[in-house]
Amino acid sequence: MFSFRTIGYTAVTAILLALLQPCNAQLHTTFYANTCPNVSTIVRSIVQQALQSGPRISASLIRLHFHDCFVQGCDASILLDNSSTILSEKLAAPNVNSTRGFNVVDSIKTAVESACPGDVSCADILALAAQSSVSLSGGPSWNVPLGRRDSLTANQTGANTSIPSPFEGLSNITSKFAAVGLNTNDLVALLGAHTFGRAQCRTFRNRLYNFSGRGKPDSTLNTTYLTALQQICPQNGSGAALANLDTTTPDSFDNSYFTNLQKGQGLLQSDQELFSTSTGAATIALVNNFGSNQTAFFQCFVQSMINMGNISPLTGGNGEIRSDCKKVNGS
Incomplete structure (x- = not known):
């Protein structure tokens, strides 16, 4: 049987855990309601502009989100270029000479940074661009859970082994x-x-x-x-x-x-x-x-x-909000 002291301690612990929860916050659809309320509209507008140059970009953008999430989670690691510390996932076999749409993501990031500097992650931009690509092509629309942060690393080996191949059974x-x-x-x-x-x-x-x-x-x-x-x-x-x-x-x-x-x-x-x-x-x-x-x-x-x-997103104090989707801040 629990004592009153144990019950009181448990209640206090539960309150403290609830207060600490934002550090490991779940994604939610209103994440940018106060800091960047128009982010979905901005993303959709840029995707719509890109579609005027050719309908193929819709599939390319959703594929970027897919290939990102299957490698160390939905963290925009696929967007990082080669550097002294990064082996880019862009050069992995499933991506090299195959993935497209990076320029559209850069355009979205520029527009979002102009409206809401330092607020919206590249990982969330990928998720929003995928949703816009589907709905603008006649598919369903949905409210995208947001709040991801961007990785500080890439995983080229993981991209070579984790992304499903068209040749696989x-x-x-x-x-x-x-x-x-x-x-x-x-x-x-x-x-x-x-x-x-x-x-x-x-x-x-x-x-x-x-x-x-x-x-x-x-x-x-x-x-x-x-x-x-x-x-x-x-x-x-x-x-x-x-x-x-x-x-x-x-x-x-x-x-x-x-x-x-x-x-x-x-x-x-x-x-x-x-x-x-x-x-x-x-x-x-x-x-x-x-x-x-x-x-x-x-x-x-x-x-x-x-x-x-929802695959392994970085949230809270993990990762960062990149100012340029192609590179880690300060690099």
Whole structure:
């Protein structure tokens, strides 16, 4: 039985912990309500301007957020350039000559710093830019939890090993999602972002001619789709040519990615395996659900984006608010 003294001590401890909580604050949607209330509007405006130069930037910005969060958490480490102390994640295999949109992030940062100097992190800018990219392309809108701070380090090795590859099978990709606390629902919903954007031939050409070293195309590819892709990506081409990730509505955020998978028209191996692998009963059910119910996809996508944005953020006194997203303050 507790004594009154123990109960009193416990109550005082609880109060002290509550007072200390902001040092390890959870992300919340009103984080900048007093310090930078227009930050979402500023970010959306810059993304909208960038879209006028080409719709591909939407997919590029959401990909930056994805590739950032899978490496030491959502801390903007992907934005850091090489320096005497930094090996940039930009030069890791999944990112080099592949990730885009850094100039748009810099433009957003400049605009935000002009309005609210020293208040908004680059990590939060990535999360907000991803949300704007989706909603401006016809997808759902949501209130982004904010309050992340920026890392002082990058992890090029982690980028090489932690980011899911288009050449991987479902089991490996599932393991990489699980390693950062994301489940199968998150995996299928987040890969649904391949409903817009482009991919270079080098990321899927093996499926067209010599899949798994067998000297034949991937048998899960729709034959008409295979022929079309072979025309875009000849066997001895450079590998830099681009193909739409979604053949139906390549610049719109909708659920056609999933109906494409049902027809054998997933561009990347990692896409089609959600539906065509014999071990993917759970993912097949989700593909069928999202393919027939766009509302369900949008709802799950929003929750999974929030889940991904919660991967190991720096908060409180950890990290910093970079004044330039490309480098650590004072470097």
